[in-house]
Amino acid sequence: MKLPPVIRTLADLVRIDSVNSSYEGGYGEKEIAKWVRMFFERRGIEVWEQEVFPNRPNVIARLPGRDASRRVILEAHTDTVSVQGMSIPPFEPRVEDGKLYGRGSCDTKAGLAAMMHAVASLHEEGIQPPCEVWLAAVVDEEFSYRGVVKFCEGLTANAAVVAEPTGLRAVIASKGVLRWRIVVRGKAAHSGKPHLGVNAINHMARIILALEEDHQRLAARAHPLLGPATVNVGVIRGGVQVNFVPDSCAIEIDRRLLPGETVAGVLAHYQNVLDALRAQYPALDAVMEPPLLTDEALETAADSAPAQLAGAVLTGMGLDGTLCGVPFGSDASKLSRQGIPSLVFGPGSIDQAHAAVEFVEVAQVERALEFYREFIRRFE
DSSP states (O other): OOOOHHHHHHHHHHHSOOBOTTSTTOOOSHHHHHHHHHHHHHTTOEEEEEEEETTEEEEEEEEOOSEEEEEEEEEEEOOBOOOTTOSSOTTSOEEETTEEESTTIIIIIHHHHHHHHHHHHHHHTTOOOSEEEEEEEESOTTTTOHHHHHHTTTOOOSEEEEOOOOTTOOEEEEOEEEEEEEEEEOBOEETTSGGGSBOHHHHHHHHHHHHHHHHGGGGGSEETTTEEOEEEEEEEEEOSSTTEEOSEEEEEEEEEEOTTOOHHHHHHHHHHHHHHHHHHOTTOOEEEOOOSEEEOOEEOOTTSHHHHHHHHHHHHTTSOOOOEEESSOOTHHHHHHTTOOEEEOOSSOTTTTTOSSOEEEHHHHHHHHHHHHHHHHHOO
16 A cells, blocks of 8 residues: 555654653653654754753754744654553554554654654745744653753744644643642551551541532633533552551542643642641641642633634635634643743544554544645745
């Protein structure tokens, strides 16, 4: 089967193990960074590396524009999540029934390949866009997003489009995330005389129920594109063995933030929840630890120039140009905090990202290439 060039590139990218090295057995982004850099070098397109961690660089390519004072960013991450639990060979790309399978095919090497070919095609045809274009292939999005943070240092631009699987929809809003731990300290004792101890698990149960009750208030404030904020207790650990009164119990909490919410404000609210419980149960000794991960929400004005152009391009392609929101986060929020109006757009469905059987529809990759190309060709 003769594949289109962009799909051959996607297959080549999927063959490269770029599991984030912060995960067990992760190889890192060194080899995929080298491949992306050579893609542009072979075509005579200016490209350079930006070190983030040793052997884990961002790769940035530049396409000159007619107005050197204005810049459009195309950004995609090169790392993937772990391959544990996959039920298909992760690094053996296979095209079948109009889909390309493999780890990273959907999240987000499909978007990266489409962006690369959008830039390369304009260069090959001698088309100079109105603004200069930077394509940034960055590391570490799947763990602590240090790649985009490094890329943003001193960065200025007039628009950014970040590749994530959005089903070819233009996204202008996404939820942020706050993750932290609450630890309850109890007192150990023999289970035959539990009154001599303080059961940390029992006290944690009270906290979890209080969080569940508090969660109900979130439904009263819904964002028009994102719905309500959410909270989830995803991990609980406590106790040593069944005949001990447990002296410690910890939970990890994932709270999805809406535009306008701040990390400090949300943490202060949950501290108030704990303080109220402590007043009711004086023996409860609970502490909130510093956040494990923070990322505030994205909200780009619907009437901003990038959003309006994205909608117009999609409508002109016969696709849905309605601007929308998604519940997952991306590098776009970091670019937005840099003062750059940012969108999220790409082929594939988030339902296939990180999945045991990851795939992307080939036709969507080709349409994404068309969108990226048209967006940078028209943005002024």
